[in-house]
Amino acid sequence: MLGVIRRRVACKGNPALNLEQGIRVIASRAFSSTAKEMTVRDALNSALDEEMSADPKVFLMGEEVGEYQGAYKITKGLLDKYGPERVVDTPITEAGFAGIGVGAAYYGLRPVIEFMTFNFSMQAIDHIINSAAKSNYMSAGQISVPIVFRGPNGAAAGVGAQHSQCYAAWFGACPGLKVLVPYSAEDARGLLKAAIRDPDPVVFLENELLYGESFPVSAEVLDSSFCLPIGKAKIEREGKDVTITTFSKMVGYALQAAEILANEGISAEVINLRSIRPLDRSTINASVRKTNRLVTVEEGFPQHGVGAEICASVVEESFGYLDAPVERISGADVPMPYAANLERLAVPQVDDIVRAVKRACYRSSSLAATA
Amino acid sequence: MAQLTHRTSSLLKPLSFALSSTRHLSSTTPITVETSLPFTGHNIEPPSRSVETTPQELIKFFRDMALMRRMEIASDSLYKAKLIRGFCHLYDGQEAVAVGMESAITRKDCIITAYRDHCLFLGRGGTLVEAFAELMGRKEGCSKGKGGSMHFYKKEGGFYGGHGIVGAQVPLGCGLAFAQKYSKDENVTFAMYGDGAANQGQLFEALNMAALWDLPAILVCENNHYGMGTAEWRAAKSPAYYKRGDYVPGLKVDGMDAFAVKQACKFAKEHALKNGPIILEMDTYRYHGHSMSDPGSTYRTRDEISGVRQERDPVERIRKLVLAHDLATEKELKDTEKEIRKEVDDAIAKAKESPLPDPSELFTNIYVKGYGVESYGADRKELRAVLP
Numbered sequence A: 001m002l003g004v005i006r007r008r009v010a011c012k013g014n015p016a017l018n019l020e021q022g023i024r025v026i027a028s029r030a031f032s033s034t035a036k037e038m039t040v041r042d043a044l045n046s047a048l049d050e051e052m053s054a055d056p057k058v059f060l061m062g063e064e065v066g067e068y069q070g071a072y073k074i075t076k077g078l079l080d081k082y083g084p085e086r087v088v089d090t091p092i093t094e095a096g097f098a099g100i101g102v103g104a105a106y107y108g109l110r111p112v113i114e115f116m117t118f119n120f121s122m123q124a125i126d127h128i129i130n131s132a133a134k135s136n137y138m139s140a141g142q143i144s145v146p147i148v149f150r151g152p153n154g155a156a157a158g159v160g161a162q163h164s165q166c167y168a169a170w171f172g173a174c175p176g177l178k179v180l181v182p183y184s185a186e187d188a189r190g191l192l193k194a195a196i197r198d199p200d201p202v203v204f205l206e207n208e209l210l211y212g213e214s215f216p217v218s219a220e221v222l223d224s225s226f227c228l229p230i231g232k233a234k235i236e237r238e239g240k241d242v243t244i245t246t247f248s249k250m251v252g253y254a255l256q257a258a259e260i261l262a263n264e265g266i267s268a269e270v271i272n273l274r275s276i277r278p279l280d281r282s283t284i285n286a287s288v289r290k291t292n293r294l295v296t297v298e299e300g301f302p303q304h305g306v307g308a309e310i311c312a313s314v315v316e317e318s319f320g321y322l323d324a325p326v327e328r329i330s331g332a333d334v335p336m337p338y339a340a341n342l343e344r345l346a347v348p349q350v351d352d353i354v355r356a357v358k359r360a361c362y363r364s365s366s367l368a369a370t371a
Numbered sequence B: 001m002a003q004l005t006h007r008t009s010s011l012l013k014p015l016s017f018a019l020s021s022t023r024h025l026s027s028t029t030p031i032t033v034e035t036s037l038p039f040t041g042h043n044i045e046p047p048s049r050s051v052e053t054t055p056q057e058l059i060k061f062f063r064d065m066a067l068m069r070r071m072e073i074a075s076d077s078l079y080k081a082k083l084i085r086g087f088c089h090l091y092d093g094q095e096a097v098a099v100g101m102e103s104a105i106t107r108k109d110c111i112i113t114a115y116r117d118h119c120l121f122l123g124r125g126g127t128l129v130e131a132f133a134e135l136m137g138r139k140e141g142c143s144k145g146k147g148g149s150m151h152f153y154k155k156e157g158g159f160y161g162g163h164g165i166v167g168a169q170v171p172l173g174c175g176l177a178f179a180q181k182y183s184k185d186e187n188v189t190f191a192m193y194g195d196g197a198a199n200q201g202q203l204f205e206a207l208n209m210a211a212l213w214d215l216p217a218i219l220v221c222e223n224n225h226y227g228m229g230t231a232e233w234r235a236a237k238s239p240a241y242y243k244r245g246d247y248v249p250g251l252k253v254d255g256m257d258a259f260a261v262k263q264a265c266k267f268a269k270e271h272a273l274k275n276g277p278i279i280l281e282m283d284t285y286r287y288h289g290h291s292m293s294d295p296g297s298t299y300r301t302r303d304e305i306s307g308v309r310q311e312r313d314p315v316e317r318i319r320k321l322v323l324a325h326d327l328a329t330e331k332e333l334k335d336t337e338k339e340i341r342k343e344v345d346d347a348i349a350k351a352k353e354s355p356l357p358d359p360s361e362l363f364t365n366i367y368v369k370g371y372g373v374e375s376y377g378a379d380r381k382e383l384r385a386v387l388p
Helices: A015-022 A040-054 A078-082 A094-107 A118-123 A125-133 A168-172 A185-197 A249-263 A281-291 A306-321 A340-346 A350-360 A366-370 B055-080 B095-104 B118-123 B128-135 B169-182 B201-212 B258-275 B302-312 B314-324 B330-353 B359-363
Strands: A024-027 A034-039 A058-062 A087-089 A110-114 A148-152 A178-180 A202-206 A214-216 A234-237 A242-246 A268-272 A275-277 A294-297 A327-329 B031-034 B040-042 B050-053 B110-112 B189-194 B217-223 B250-254 B278-283 B374-376 B384-386
Touching (some): A040 A185, A058 A094, A078 A087, A094 B201, A118 A125, A118 A148, A168 A275, A168 A306, A178 A185, A185 A214, A242 A281, A242 A350, A281 A306, A294 A350, A306 A327, A327 A350, B055 B095, B055 B118, B055 B128, B055 B314, B095 B217, B110 B169, B118 B128, B201 B217, B359 B384
Parallel strands (some): A058 A087, A242 A294, B189 B217
Antiparallel strands (some): A178 A275, B040 B250
């Protein structure tokens, strides 16, 4: 048994001590104040660390989470800190370890199960849906399942068809699950902590390409008690001409598109969904009632996607406010190709978002050409 | 978490008759019983065939099994009367497994099984009314009518269901064992499955991890020789399920003999706490078909079924033992059975009085914490609810 050095950290104190390694202090050129930045990777790592420290029932399980320090280094350092009983390396048997995780949650522990990517969650999907999501309902409240399934979701770079699918729509369809989709470091910290503390099964969809990106984080975000509410979207950029709803990596693309559009006189409001289930319909609808136009953006397959649900919701709740049909930008309706040029065509680009916004604003000439 | 009213198990009701003072045995005098067959071990020395019991336990075994038997027969009638809908998988014939296991363990040990769960539920402290009401989809049911036959639970009694997906309960059971070890509880989990589920990949995945991590998991194969309509020899290249764990030791047990089951479970519990997982194969038999939709006679002969009933019926075995040890007369046992019949009938009547759940229950228990989000009925403009 490895000797375990347990850090005696009060869960609500000393954020600076917890996160020293994760913070890069950046000196601003113009001002003497400093802004703290944090990568999404460090945000997730610190969130796991703090929640494991605060509650001895929280444990991690997955492939390479321990000795390898995490396939994407998200769980780096946690084995040394908490020991092999709480950071459990598994064989490559998703159905088995997802089931074991759910069983442990039935008993009252709080497992955080990592899928190396969510593509492998399909091997365990019966446990996520039938053993976890539905149990509280079928047992009329006797068997609750405080489990988190986390890992990278969606397209990476050049990993091909079997390693690039986005599962937000599939999991988002299931009552009994909560599905979260962080974008920034703040999202990653706040939503993962909320997920671990939540008494219900949570599917936590990260993005591999975001792990290395840095985002500014305030002192509030760095505090170990920081938590974001589940089911509330964030308005990343306010605007008045069109609403863009999106999540995960596409938030960054939508913000870039909004900059380009601003230079062309279109003010886009960018909503970072943060939560696929529950979906923040009230924020979305309030925004559409303000802007009267909607473009949904996602990386996943278009049919029965997240955008389809958002469009339906807006048509049901705010039809009278729409000045244009809802536009959808999504991944291509094809398995993900490998060749770089084809891959680029298979995922949304900033140009696609700009074009769709212009269509929604009746500013595009191509509409006339196809008529 | 829902607070279910704790009801004393009907199985713990006082004995229906006083042991006659002319009998030479007090209710706690130890009696030694031989199991019908020796145990067969795989990579392990099997336990002895001599099992310690008492008159009290013998009588209790009879009563408990007769009650389970009666409950299942009554459920058959209720299903045919269309008061039970959907799936109904009956356990009659297999009672010795439930009763023998229960006698070897405590309520802090966990049991998890698949959908043939009515009798195991009773053994864990569930009541007849809770069972019948659940079968009929009423609000007094153990899952408030929202689960049905395949989804009985009794967490406070260590019973974790009640699962509809064949094989899923085995990794779940290993997860319970993981949690018991993590919590340093010194208890074990019995993860039960059938000969049909014994070929499931996830079982071997979970068993591998249980063995790697020395989890206190006991995998119990209730081999009733038919996975739905498929006989074991058509489904398994090796139907010696107690050997299928390979590096995990196993024991083959006569599942129609409650004392063999008791001995095996006691042995397994001691083993699992010290050495990790072990497999128990209970050689048992179900009189009914796979479910109420299956007559059970297209893939096996009526002679086979009646043969087992003649030679190996678990309730009859105990009746003979009780009579042989002079613990009760035939008439007393018949009276007990009459009382049980009445108890079951009364429970059915009471369950019938229970109303269907309130329509608002459609939207309860989706989440423990709903954050005030909305859920919808078929027509969301007509029916929607805010989840607490």
